[in-house]
Amino acid sequence: MPRGIPNPAAMYGIAPRPWGYEVSLVRNGTRYYRQFGKASYGGLEQALLQAQDWRDEVVRSVPPVARRTRAEKLRANNTTGVSGVFCQVASGGRVRAWVAKTYIGQDEILRTDFPVDAVGSGALALAIEEREKQLTRMSGLARLHPAEEAIRQGLTVQPPGPRVAKRTKSEITRITNSSGVSGVQFKMPNAGHPGYWLATTFTAGKGSVCKAFSVKEHGYDMAKSLAIAERERQLAEKLKEAEQQQQASSPPDRFPVHRAAGQMARP
Numbered sequence: 001m002p003r004g005i006p007n008p009a010a011m012y013g014i015a016p017r018p019w020g021y022e023v024s025l026v027r028n029g030t031r032y033y034r035q036f037g038k039a040s041y042g043g044l045e046q047a048l049l050q051a052q053d054w055r056d057e058v059v060r061s062v063p064p065v066a067r068r069t070r071a072e073k074l075r076a077n078n079t080t081g082v083s084g085v086f087c088q089v090a091s092g093g094r095v096r097a098w099v100a101k102t103y104i105g106q107d108e109i110l111r112t113d114f115p116v117d118a119v120g121s122g123a124l125a126l127a128i129e130e131r132e133k134q135l136t137r138m139s140g141l142a143r144l145h146p147a148e149e150a151i152r153q154g155l156t157v158q159p160p161g162p163r164v165a166k167r168t169k170s171e172i173t174r175i176t177n178s179s180g181v182s183g184v185q186f187k188m189p190n191a192g193h194p195g196y197w198l199a200t201t202f203t204a205g206k207g208s209v210c211k212a213f214s215v216k217e218h219g220y221d222m223a224k225s226l227a228i229a230e231r232e233r234q235l236a237e238k239l240k241e242a243e244q245q246q247q248a249s250s251p252p253d254r255f256p257v258h259r260a261a262g263q264m265a266r267p
Helices: 044-061 067-071 116-135 146-152 220-248
Strands: 014-017 020-027 030-037 085-089 095-105 108-115 184-187 196-203 207-214 257-259
Touching: 014 044, 020 044, 030 044, 044 146, 085 116, 095 116, 108 116, 184 220, 196 220, 207 220
Parallel strands: none
Antiparallel strands: 014 020, 020 030, 030 257, 085 095, 095 108, 184 196, 196 207
16 A cells, blocks of 8 residues: 555555465564465465454454553653653753653644743653653553454454365475376376376475376376375375374464564565
8 A cells, every 4th residue: 555544454464475465563573474375275365364364363362552651662862761751952052941742642732841940940850740640641552553443343354264274385286286286296207108197295304205106007097096096195194193293292372473673584
């Protein structure tokens, strides 16, 4: 969207990319980031639904800071050590007055000046005391986007329907795949060889499991069917082992987080 115009609620925190969508939200200097590729979820529609679901969960579980907390944060150019309190300097560098100022809302800004000539050396203390009174008028959470509150209240529920599980890298069909099924490819060692269909599944830490089915022995179509069935068996075995390992280990963090200034690499 053009600068200064917030994204529609459905796309809040979500950016389209050639490969799918990425979600990026920042809370108190911590960035919550995840990528949803169309290849991993079987298409752009599912990738977007998954991105929206995850974005909504982050918004509900990790709300922004309170407005007062944000207002009390010292700015880099603050010279008094108290947020919202600053001085007015007359010609020659003399402090003319101490000022307490608080932005409550679009149509409400509180400001009180304490001239040094009128109240003497206690002007700064009075300004600090006034600032504390002004902050009591501030309530609620920092408003980061119009969609935030609606998402937290459950007013923007994503369309119902099935959500597909994320595919592993070995389940994604590559452009170079000759069978239309991930992990199944036709191989021909040389021009005079009848060829064979190969089912391959890779498991991190274990390597690849491969099984070939000869076209000469089974025929072209049967060899392909046998390879596809073998691939399904390999994936089922891999999933079973992964589930057993997950049950034996502690659950992962709910939200992977990264510092806002960090750069993330697309998998």
